[in-house]
Amino acid sequence: MRRVPDQIESETMLDLLLSQLANGLALGFIYVLIALGLSIIFGLLGIVNFAHGAFFTLGAYLALTLERAYGWPAVILAPLGVAAVGMLVEVVLIRRLYGKDPLFSLIMTFALALLMEALIRRIWGSAGQPFSPPDFLKGFVEYGPILLTRYRLAVIAATCGLLLLLWAFLQFTPYGRILRAGSRDPGMVGLLGINLRRVLTGAFGLGTGLAGAAGLMAAPLWSVAPSMSHAAIMPAFVTVTIGGLGSYLGAIVAGLAVGITTALTVQFWPEGSASAMYILMAVVLLVRPRGLLGERWERFE
Amino acid sequence: MSDETVSSPSITGSTRRGILAGAALAAALPSFGRNASAQSVLKIGVSLPKQGPQTEQGNFIAGGIQVALDQAGGKLLGQPCQTIWYDEPNAQGAQQNMQKLIDEEKVIGVIGGGNSATALALSAVAKRARIPLVIANAAARELTGKSCNRYSFSCQTPVPVTCRAMAPYLLQRGKKWYFLTANYAFGQDIANSFRELLKAAGGTEVGSDQTPLGTTDYSSFVLKIRQAKPDVVIAGVPGDDLSNFLKQYAEIGLKGRIPVACPIIGDSDIEAVGAAAATGIYGKPWDRQDPTNSAKEKEFATAFQARYGKPANDKAFLGWISMTMLLGGIEAAKSTEPAKIVTALESFQVRDMAIPARFRTWDHQLLHRWLVVGVKDKVTDPRDFFDILESVPKTADGLDALYGAQADIGCTLGDL
Numbered sequence: 001m002r003r004v005p006d007q008i009e010s011e012t013m014l015d016l017l018l019s020q021l022a023n024g025l026a027l028g029f030i031y032v033l034i035a036l037g038l039s040i041i042f043g044l045l046g047i048v049n050f051a052h053g054a055f056f057t058l059g060a061y062l063a064l065t066l067e068r069a070y071g072w073p074a075v076i077l078a079p080l081g082v083a084a085v086g087m088l089v090e091v092v093l094i095r096r097l098y099g100k101d102p103l104f105s106l107i108m109t110f111a112l113a114l115l116m117e118a119l120i121r122r123i124w125g126s127a128g129q130p131f132s133p134p135d136f137l138k139g140f141v142e143y144g145p146i147l148l149t150r151y152r153l154a155v156i157a158a159t160c161g162l163l164l165l166l167w168a169f170l171q172f173t174p175y176g177r178i179l180r181a182g183s184r185d186p187g188m189v190g191l192l193g194i195n196l197r198r199v200l201t202g203a204f205g206l207g208t209g210l211a212g213a214a215g216l217m218a219a220p221l222w223s224v225a226p227s228m229s230h231a232a233i234m235p236a237f238v239t240v241t242i243g244g245l246g247s248y249l250g251a252i253v254a255g256l257a258v259g260i261t262t263a264l265t266v267q268f269w270p271e272g273s274a275s276a277m278y279i280l281m282a283v284v285l286l287v288r289p290r291g292l293l294g295e296r297w298e299r300f301e
Numbered sequence: 302m303s304d305e306t307v308s309s310p311s312i313t314g315s316t317r318r319g320i321l322a323g324a325a326l327a328a329a330l331p332s333f334g335r336n337a338s339a340q341s342v343l344k345i346g347v348s349l350p351k352q353g354p355q356t357e358q359g360n361f362i363a364g365g366i367q368v369a370l371d372q373a374g375g376k377l378l379g380q381p382c383q384t385i386w387y388d389e390p391n392a393q394g395a396q397q398n399m400q401k402l403i404d405e406e407k408v409i410g411v412i413g414g415g416n417s418a419t420a421l422a423l424s425a426v427a428k429r430a431r432i433p434l435v436i437a438n439a440a441a442r443e444l445t446g447k448s449c450n451r452y453s454f455s456c457q458t459p460v461p462v463t464c465r466a467m468a469p470y471l472l473q474r475g476k477k478w479y480f481l482t483a484n485y486a487f488g489q490d491i492a493n494s495f496r497e498l499l500k501a502a503g504g505t506e507v508g509s510d511q512t513p514l515g516t517t518d519y520s521s522f523v524l525k526i527r528q529a530k531p532d533v534v535i536a537g538v539p540g541d542d543l544s545n546f547l548k549q550y551a552e553i554g555l556k557g558r559i560p561v562a563c564p565i566i567g568d569s570d571i572e573a574v575g576a577a578a579a580t581g582i583y584g585k586p587w588d589r590q591d592p593t594n595s596a597k598e599k600e601f602a603t604a605f606q607a608r609y610g611k612p613a614n615d616k617a618f619l620g621w622i623s624m625t626m627l628l629g630g631i632e633a634a635k636s637t638e639p640a641k642i643v644t645a646l647e648s649f650q651v652r653d654m655a656i657p658a659r660f661r662t663w664d665h666q667l668l669h670r671w672l673v674v675g676v677k678d679k680v681t682d683p684r685d686f687f688d689i690l691e692s693v694p695k696t697a698d699g700l701d702a703l704y705g706a707q708a709d710i711g712c713t714l715g716d717l
Binding site: 226266267 | 360512513522549551
């Protein structure tokens with residue numbers, strides 16, 4: 001049995017903390033993606049999507065299937081596949097919930113989540129499936145005191161890239177402008193002759209596509225099983241609540257906050273690492289009930 | 302004329318009453334019929350998870366139960382026998398379903414308990430309703446300890462026993478251990494058992510972390526382990542969490558450098574990790590590839606493969622042995638009365654096994670072998686991860702020592 005190499009001997013508590021933070025960032029970014037999707041769907045469609053975790057799981061499973069069939073380059077199609085399923089679901093189911101009592105969307109999307117999980121179990125089986133990071137992302141890198149695995153570094157880089165793309169899309173493209181306008185005042189957008197229905201389908205597809213992307217990235221880290229949605233959905237809702245429902249910057253800040261808090265708690269209070277994000281949420285809500293960057297939504301007031 | 306006037310209403314009246322009476326009787330008849338037909342088909346209740354994270358386990362255990370029933374020709378005491386399987390969503394749901402099995406389906410025995418929480422709940426129902434219960438897959442020591450009762454029997458080996466079986470093997474690797482255990486009964490049990498064994502051998506605990514159940518990100522914990530540099534890592538976490546942990550353990554590069562050990566694991570947990578990240582030393586009740594398996598056990602493996610097209614795993618074995626013991630006990634009792642079944646089960650043995658399996662009389666624990674297995678260095682077949690390192694005990698005499706003395710276990714069974 002080989003000895004663990006000597007370079008570890010000189011680590012201190014601070015080094016360990018920094019490494020934990022860095023690796024926890026990858027988790028935080030995955031939460032950001034999920035929360036962002038949720039925020040987009042709520043902000044633009046007014047639907048609280050309880051099935052978001054199921055789309056996350058679907059992303060992971062599609063990535064698995066694509067990788068097995070065509071190799072790693074093909075997994076980029078997984079979020080697109082999830083977005084396609086999301087758009088189909090929107091046309092068939094979600095569209096009927098617009099403008100109705102939020103309770104309906106809660107019940108409908110919750111039932112959808114259960115249905116999707118059962119379908120995934122039927123198609124792929126109930127056993128956990130093996131899925132590892134690609135060979136070129138194995139191992140870890142060391143930047144001074146920080147030890148970060150290659151795969152997590154890739155996740156952080158990819159997520160940042162995705163967030164930039166999303167921001168540019170919403171800010172500079174006509175479609176993005178319509179999405180932002182439609183969330184504020186759908187009536188006016190309709191009067192301007194824009195077919196808002198199709199725009200909203202696209203928005204739901206975008207939101208679920210982000211969840212799928214998160215699933216793809218989480219799959220090599222977590223075991224891929226039909227119940228993996230349970231582990232993703234609660235942090236997603238906590239993140240959105242902390243950041244403010246409907247706020248993009250809020251989702252980013254909150255996602256990172258949750259990831260960092262969880263990683264830090266492991267060092268000082270391991271048993272509480274799961275509860276840390278809820279305590280954070282309680283503290284934030286006491287100070288700012290709308291979330292850190294939450295906005296007023298006229299149509300819900 | 303007066304006869305007609307009198308008789309018509311009275312005939313109508315009596316006819317109406319007659320129809321009503323006849324209808325009432327007709328409505329009551331099926332329930333008589335059901336009782337009569339219920340006697341001719343004997344029913345065994347099954348309580349196992351059908352959905353949620355433990356579905357896979359539930360399916361395999363139920364498969365093993367079915368194979369045992371097939372091997373008995375689908376018959377019990379000369380009558381046809383069938384199993385009725387209800388879901389176990391959580392402990393309370395399991396209790397309600399078991400009550401339904403007893404009251405509505407009139408089962409003569411139940412096999413169940415996908416995990417320790419539901420098993421303890423079912424055990425309480427068995428005691429109250431006086432129905433024999435065979436617990437297939439729960440390792441909590443209370444089941445055959447503080448919470449034992451005359452009507453419950455347990456097949457899976459309890460945690461302290463599995464730790465005792467593995468400890469000598471782990472101590473060979475070194476005496477500095479790191480404990481990473483899940484913060485619930487199973488994990489705490491593992492931590493306590495191994496702590497005692499480590500102290501008795503003069504070892505040191507270089508670190509201890511309790512993780513919340515269902516933790517997905519272990520990177521921070523693995524970094525702590527890396528800094529502590531133990532000889533062995535005790536990963537006392539359940540299947541799903543272990544899969545996550547091992548993946549991240551390999552990610553940070555500790556696979557193959559510091560051995561991981563968990564006293565109880567299922568085959569499907571390691572399969573979920575994948576060949577790239579799988580590593581460690583584990584305990585199992587049974588392995589399909591074990592060359593010392595008896596003819597009966599090999600027959601079971603072949604029958605399971607033939608029926609389900611998948612290789613039999615340790616959970617399937619637990620289902621099979623539970624059903625084989627229950628059916629055997631009922632046959633030996635020659636009756637469906639619960640008290641007689643319990644008495645028969647206390648002395649029934651399955652002889653054609655590597656070590657004959659029987660329930661210990663004073664705690665109703667199934668005494669059977671325990672295997673210490675290690676993940677192969679090079680895994681080529683995704684269904685074949687393990688090398689068998691050790692099989693304890695070597696002979697039947699060692700069973701009592703391995704499974705613990707009466708004073709330590711603290712079980713008083715009570716009366717029928």
